[in-house]
Amino acid sequence: MVVFPNAKINLGLYVVEKRPDGFHNLETIFYPAPWRDALEVVPATGNETTLNITGLAVDAPTEKNLVMRAYKLLANEYKLPKLDIYLHKAIPFGAGLGGGSADAAFMLTMLNQLFELGISEDKLAEYAATLGSDCAFFVYNCPMIASGRGEILSPIKVDLSGYTIVLVKPPFGISTPEAFAGITPKKPKIPLTEAISQPIERWKDVLFNDFEPHLFRNHPQLAAIKQQLYDKGANYAAMSGSGSTIFGLFDKEIDFTVEGCTVFSAKL
Ligand SMILES: C[C@@](CO)(OP(=O)(O)O)[C@H](O)COP(=O)(O)OP(=O)(O)OC[C@H]1O[C@@H](n2ccc(N)nc2=O)[C@H](O)[C@@H]1O
Ligand SMILES: Nc1ncnc2c1ncn2[C@@H]1O[C@H](COP(=O)(O)OP(=O)(O)O)[C@@H](O)[C@H]1O
Numbered sequence: 001m002v003v004f005p006n007a008k009i010n011l012g013l014y015v016v017e018k019r020p021d022g023f024h025n026l027e028t029i030f031y032p033a034p035w036r037d038a039l040e041v042v043p044a045t046g047n048e049t050t051l052n053i054t055g056l057a058v059d060a061p062t063e064k065n066l067v068m069r070a071y072k073l074l075a076n077e078y079k080l081p082k083l084d085i086y087l088h089k090a091i092p093f094g095a096g097l098g099g100g101s102a103d104a105a106f107m108l109t110m111l112n113q114l115f116e117l118g119i120s121e122d123k124l125a126e127y128a129a130t131l132g133s134d135c136a137f138f139v140y141n142c143p144m145i146a147s148g149r150g151e152i153l154s155p156i157k158v159d160l161s162g163y164t165i166v167l168v169k170p171p172f173g174i175s176t177p178e179a180f181a182g183i184t185p186k187k188p189k190i191p192l193t194e195a196i197s198q199p200i201e202r203w204k205d206v207l208f209n210d211f212e213p214h215l216f217r218n219h220p221q222l223a224a225i226k227q228q229l230y231d232k233g234a235n236y237a238a239m240s241g242s243g244s245t246i247f248g249l250f251d252k253e254i255d256f257t258v259e260g261c262t263v264f265s266a267k268l
Pocket of ligand 1: 150178
């Protein structure tokens, strides 16, 4: 069986407070984006479950790969056969696109379906949340407003169908802990639900990503890319998650390239 885990973007991202467990309470909207990996499982040819990766070289050892961790999480509780897992990695990591979390959530969902485990969607999301803060979102994979660590989710009506999304990944990544290190938590000035209900042209004045100010200071290229997207006519542009990807939303098709960056674009 093969599935195609997709990326996400964040529409607004507020780091509200630091928690005693070291994590931060957030407010954000997760929206699916069509940059995809490919993930396949087949019966194992040997005695052990294996993971074979092509495409981008993931900087995590096999045991720590989120796909393997997802398999082991369910294998600990349900009778699962040994598998050969094939992951073709196309979504950049350290990118704020949640690609690793998407792989893990799609793995949980695929195993549940393939081996008829009968796990409810909400229970799958609970398993996913133990693997990563934004992992539960990918179980539902529809626009969600998120709070807590990012795992408390409610569906929200935001429809960007017909817009062209341009995702620009600079040649460097940003790790999520690095991004949190520069943050002073605070409540959003404009509630997220109020901001998102404005017309998209207003979003640049009401919808913010709290990671942008300090990461743009440390990496001026990020601010430059965002400005280039607006110069090209973006209706809205922002950094996704904790970076380093900058996305633009356009009500027309455009050609966009930046030297040294990987650019992905598609109609939503
Ligand atoms: C903050 C977001 C916003 O979208 O960043 P991106 O990864 O998308 O860029 C995500 O929720 C991230 O989700 P995920 O990448 O799964 O994070 P995790 O592995 O759970 O956490 C990585 C590290 O980030 C910090 N972290 C993460 C989430 C959170 N709510 N508070 C935190 O302080 C912690 O230092 C944690 O050890
Ligand atoms: N299947 C996977 N794909 C991508 N990264 C993975 C995977 N498994 C583990 N990781 C680790 O998770 C880190 C962050 O992954 P990802 O969720 O894609 O990043 P982000 O959302 O911060 O861009 C990577 O740097 C890598 O070390």
